[in-house]
Amino acid sequence: MDIKLDAKSPQGPIENRWAKFKGEMKLVSPANKRKHTVIVVGTGLAGGAAAASLGEQGYQVKSFCISDSPRRAHSIAAQGGINAAKGYMNDGDSVYRLFYETVKGGDYRSRESNVHRLAEVSRDIIDQSVAAGVPFAREYSGELANRSFGGTQVSRTFYARGQTGQQLLIGAYQAMMRQVDEGTVKMHTFREMLDLVIVDGKARGIIVRNLLTGEIERHVADAVVLATGGYGRVFFLSTNAFNSNCTAAWRAHKRGALFGNPCFTQIHPTCIPVSGDHQSKLTLMSESLRNDGRVWVPKKKEDCGKHPNEIKDEDRDYYLERRYPTFGNLVPRDVASRAAKVVCDEGRGVGESKRAVYLDFRDAIKRVGENVIREKYGNLFDMYHEITNENPYQVPMRIYPAVHYTMGGLWVDYSLMSNIPGLFVLGEANFSDHGANRLGASALMQGLADGYFVIPYTLTNYLGSGKLEKVDVGHDAFAKAEGDTNKRLESIVARAKVGGARTVLEIYRDLGTTMWEYVGMERTDAGLKTAITKIQALRKEFAAGFKLVLPNGVKERNQLLEVALRVEDFLELGELMAIDALDRRESCGGHFRAESQTEDGEAKRDDENFAHVSAWQYTGDPSKPALHKEKLVFEYVHPTTRSYK
Amino acid sequence: MSKSTDKKPMNITFKLWRQKDAKSEGAFETHALGGVSPDMSFLEAMDLLNDDLTKKGIAPIEFESDCREGICGTCSCVINGQAHGPERGAATCQLYMRNFKDGDTLVVEPWRAAAFPVIKDLVVDRGAFDRIIQVGGYTGAKTGPHADANAMLVAKPDADQAMDAAACIGCGACVAACPNSSASLFVSAKISHLAMLPQGHPLRERRVLRMVDQMDQEGFGHCTNIGECQSACPKDIKIDFIAQMRREYVKAVMNYRPESASGGTG
Ligand SMILES: Cc1cc2nc3c(=O)[nH]c(=O)nc-3n(C[C@H](O)[C@H](O)[C@H](O)COP(=O)(O)OP(=O)(O)OC[C@H]3O[C@@H](n4cnc5c(N)ncnc54)[C@H](O)[C@@H]3O)c2cc1C
Numbered sequence: 001m002d003i004k005l006d007a008k009s010p011q012g013p014i015e016n017r018w019a020k021f022k023g024e025m026k027l028v029s030p031a032n033k034r035k036h037t038v039i040v041v042g043t044g045l046a047g048g049a050a051a052a053s054l055g056e057q058g059y060q061v062k063s064f065c066i067s068d069s070p071r072r073a074h075s076i077a078a079q080g081g082i083n084a085a086k087g088y089m090n091d092g093d094s095v096y097r098l099f100y101e102t103v104k105g106g107d108y109r110s111r112e113s114n115v116h117r118l119a120e121v122s123r124d125i126i127d128q129s130v131a132a133g134v135p136f137a138r139e140y141s142g143e144l145a146n147r148s149f150g151g152t153q154v155s156r157t158f159y160a161r162g163q164t165g166q167q168l169l170i171g172a173y174q175a176m177m178r179q180v181d182e183g184t185v186k187m188h189t190f191r192e193m194l195d196l197v198i199v200d201g202k203a204r205g206i207i208v209r210n211l212l213t214g215e216i217e218r219h220v221a222d223a224v225v226l227a228t229g230g231y232g233r234v235f236f237l238s239t240n241a242f243n244s245n246c247t248a249a250w251r252a253h254k255r256g257a258l259f260g261n262p263c264f265t266q267i268h269p270t271c272i273p274v275s276g277d278h279q280s281k282l283t284l285m286s287e288s289l290r291n292d293g294r295v296w297v298p299k300k301k302e303d304c305g306k307h308p309n310e311i312k313d314e315d316r317d318y319y320l321e322r323r324y325p326t327f328g329n330l331v332p333r334d335v336a337s338r339a340a341k342v343v344c345d346e347g348r349g350v351g352e353s354k355r356a357v358y359l360d361f362r363d364a365i366k367r368v369g370e371n372v373i374r375e376k377y378g379n380l381f382d383m384y385h386e387i388t389n390e391n392p393y394q395v396p397m398r399i400y401p402a403v404h405y406t407m408g409g410l411w412v413d414y415s416l417m418s419n420i421p422g423l424f425v426l427g428e429a430n431f432s433d434h435g436a437n438r439l440g441a442s443a444l445m446q447g448l449a450d451g452y453f454v455i456p457y458t459l460t461n462y463l464g465s466g467k468l469e470k471v472d473v474g475h476d477a478f479a480k481a482e483g484d485t486n487k488r489l490e491s492i493v494a495r496a497k498v499g500g501a502r503t504v505l506e507i508y509r510d511l512g513t514t515m516w517e518y519v520g521m522e523r524t525d526a527g528l529k530t531a532i533t534k535i536q537a538l539r540k541e542f543a544a545g546f547k548l549v550l551p552n553g554v555k556e557r558n559q560l561l562e563v564a565l566r567v568e569d570f571l572e573l574g575e576l577m578a579i580d581a582l583d584r585r586e587s588c589g590g591h592f593r594a595e596s597q598t599e600d601g602e603a604k605r606d607d608e609n610f611a612h613v614s615a616w617q618y619t620g621d622p623s624k625p626a627l628h629k630e631k632l633v634f635e636y637v638h639p640t641t642r643s644y645k
Numbered sequence: 646m647s648k649s650t651d652k653k654p655m656n657i658t659f660k661l662w663r664q665k666d667a668k669s670e671g672a673f674e675t676h677a678l679g680g681v682s683p684d685m686s687f688l689e690a691m692d693l694l695n696d697d698l699t700k701k702g703i704a705p706i707e708f709e710s711d712c713r714e715g716i717c718g719t720c721s722c723v724i725n726g727q728a729h730g731p732e733r734g735a736a737t738c739q740l741y742m743r744n745f746k747d748g749d750t751l752v753v754e755p756w757r758a759a760a761f762p763v764i765k766d767l768v769v770d771r772g773a774f775d776r777i778i779q780v781g782g783y784t785g786a787k788t789g790p791h792a793d794a795n796a797m798l799v800a801k802p803d804a805d806q807a808m809d810a811a812a813c814i815g816c817g818a819c820v821a822a823c824p825n826s827s828a829s830l831f832v833s834a835k836i837s838h839l840a841m842l843p844q845g846h847p848l849r850e851r852r853v854l855r856m857v858d859q860m861d862q863e864g865f866g867h868c869t870n871i872g873e874c875q876s877a878c879p880k881d882i883k884i885d886f887i888a889q890m891r892r893e894y895v896k897a898v899m900n901y902r903p904e905s906a907s908g909g910t911g
Binding site for chain 2: 068071074175187281386453
């Protein structure tokens with residue numbers, strides 16, 4: 001495949017580019033929209049908003065999700081809030097500032113045109129969500145409340161208690177269900193996309209497995225929109241939902257879609273530490289806690305076993321305040337996470353595992369009173385109490401970084417279209433606007449921007465630009481893709497029959513441990529090579545056999561079979577992440593290569609050699625992907641060293 | 646309530662509901678599991694049990710979960726007779742094994758309600774909830790650009806109360822806990838959420854009439870003010886919303902003007 005990466009961003013002053021695109025785009029008349037079928041996979045913020053908007057416009061939308069209801073998408077778990085450059089607080093915010101901070105926060109590894117558009121439409125998202133009935137927090141004046149979040153110096157984050165993701169998702173879900181009632185959206189729950197169907201070089205359909213009956217189905221359309229979320233679960237332990245997976249994106253990748261910056265992973269600094277081998281997921285404690293909590297560890301190793309309340313102030317190391325006096329506890333996520341790792345590596349971690357630091361509210365409670373703290377964070381404190389059996393009003397919380405978000409994803413152009421015409425990718429699933437590090441409260445913004453305000457235009461432009469041939473599910477390409485899927489399922493049955501030393505979950509946990517150890521917060525040349533060897537060995541084990549019980553084959557509901565199919569894809573993606581991390585011999589954002597750091601341990605970027613998107617092509621051998629580069633040009637936000645000192 | 650801080654692994658006996666599909670008869674099956682840490686969540690103990698069953702060549706028990714932090718509403722087990730188990734204000738996934746003692750037996754069943762047919766083992770079909778939302782659980786605003794969000798003020802107490810109702814996670818525990826299998830708490834939460842906000846007013850009457858009608862058609866029972874739903878709700882949604890729904894319903898019956906044919910002749 002000959003690939004030329006062209007983002008196709010409009011030219012001219014950055015603030016006019018989106019308007020220019022909209023002004024020049026091709027349209028589809030209302031009467032013709034009805035004749036187009038569009039597949040939307042995923043019902044999170046990105047997919048839910050896309051299906052609602054495209055249905056509203058009159059397209060025939062087929063929507064798919066793996067859960068029993070579209071409302072269960074992983075977006076529901078987002079707590080803290082959503083950014084928008086409304087400037088309501090009169091504190092110096094603007095579209096330009098949000099654009100600037102997002103490019104800088106992403107450590108100069110995102111595309112300026114896309115990010116500017118994101119900042120522009122952020123304002124519309126709030127208007128849309130309020131119109132849809134999202135009960136955002138309000139002031140006594142009746143106006144919307146804003147807070148500062150995740151290290152920004154302006155207050156631009158809108159929130160609905162600690163349940164912002166839930167409320168925004170329910171807003172999109174309700175708008176989509178209205179379209180179901182109108183007959184423009186047809187909902188397919190309990191369906192997992194297992195392959196992409198390409199006809200004449202264009203994305204024209206998908207193969208899905210009905211998770212209740214095990215039946216394999218073919219679905220045809222004029223375009224396919226993937227909004228299937230991130231792949232943080234490759235680490236097994238993460239804050240992501242249990243069923244989050246990479247399968248839809250990975251299968252599209254294996255059919256030719258390029259994977260952009262797979263190694264860019266966000267490790268969130270404030271999560272509840274791992275408590276044992278049984279653990280199935282990690283729980284995030286919202287970043288907003290860092291507004292009032294102070295992060296510390298004992299100065300002396302000997303104190304680490306002591307009860308925290310017995311350690312005197314002068315024996316505490318408030319290391320973020322010490323290292324970053326300007327931003328203190330509010331430094332961006334990547335910086336805060338790494339700093340926690342450093343103190344734990346020095347042997348100053350706390351808790352049973354010694355892999356934790358304190359997040360302490362003692363001073364805030366003294367300053368404003370327990371009631372104010374309870375009002376702000378009550379639900380989070382309760383959640384912490386429930387999980388750890390410790391009362392954070394009395395004892396500092398123990399926290400540790402955990403995998404949270406993946407900035408990498410399928411490569412897309414300005415229209416959010418992959419290199420396969422007709423395949424659009426939205427939300428966390430695309431390689432996104434966040435570069436090498438995402439700022440807090442910006443994923444919800446991006447998901448809804450993509451779904452409500454970008455795809456309705458760019459998809460229409462695509463469909464209006466040329467005639468598509470008539471294709472139905474009888475086409476050879478569908479038969480071939482379905483055949484491939486069936487072969488895969490048969491092979492799983494065969495391997496389950498062979499058996500093996502370990503269950504699917506045991507192998508999966510092992511992959512996760514390997515990824516966390518070598519492709520996690522700190523990456524080295526030797527470590528990444530070790531990871532590659534280990535992943536290849538795991539893949540070999542998995543290819544030979546595993547323990548999985550399939551009493552009636554694959555034609556029935558079996559959740560562990562679903563996990564097996566996903567693990568097979570994670571075992572390939574994991575290696576690509578290591579290969580990408582190995583290739584990127586610089587530190588930037590969440591990607592920290594130990595070989596590339598300053599004397600005081602800060603990340604050292606290499607703009608001369610790495611100011612590009614690494615877009616990987618599948619070649620048939622997961623160990624030998626081909627690299628394509630999209631050069632990043634910075635006309636507005638000129639790369640400087642990110643300093644939060 | 647302070648719980649045991651003992652970290653010793655426990656032996657737990659699981660009495661689990663097995664059912665092939667909606668048409669088949671179900672029965673309990675008993676399995677013993679050792680090495681259960683009190684720090685495990687209930688679902689992690691179920692993971693461990695399934696790994697154990699797999700190693701013995703026995704089909705794993707089907708149960709649902711996703712976020713595992715009490716917000717997606719996917720998990721749904723009746724444990725020892727209580728929807729979501731003994732912990733108040735918590736979903737099944739937020740239940741920790743430290744609530745139980747070494748040697749305890751846990752009886753685990755699916756939601757039981759005619760409107761939620763069993764799909765397999767502990768998994769039920771809650772599609773009825775989506776169909777109720779589909780007929781009216783929205784404001785009706787089109788997606789796209791709108792007037793500035795601050796153009797219409799909403800009094801803070803109204804917004805707060807709307808949020809109290811909107812906190813519903815749609816898990817269905819209210820139905821499972823209700824002796825009548827009524828869905829009133831779920832439906833009233835949506836109706837109250839949107840009735841509290843000015844954005845919800847244009848479709849206010851149509852909404853309550855259509856949603857209540859759909860609820861009846863789905864085969865849910867009637868509410869007789871027992872209050873089990875509120876006790877089982879992982880989000881502490883209050884039955885006051887059911888009273889609000891009734892008021893909305895009566896008002897709507899009195900006031901509702903059906904939509905007239907649109908378009909005109911011009
Ligand atoms: C605990 C937590 C808190 C967070 N808090 C915040 C926050 O405060 N602010 C913020 O901005 N961001 C936050 N984030 C990040 C944000 O929530 C996510 O990045 C975002 O919601 C992703 O949305 P999405 O629509 O791209 O995908 P998702 O919501 O993950 O949706 C994926 C959809 O795809 C479907 N799907 C997946 N695979 C398949 C398949 N193979 N076939 C068919 N369907 C499939 C799923 O069923 C689902 O419907 C948080 C994340 C976590 C984990």
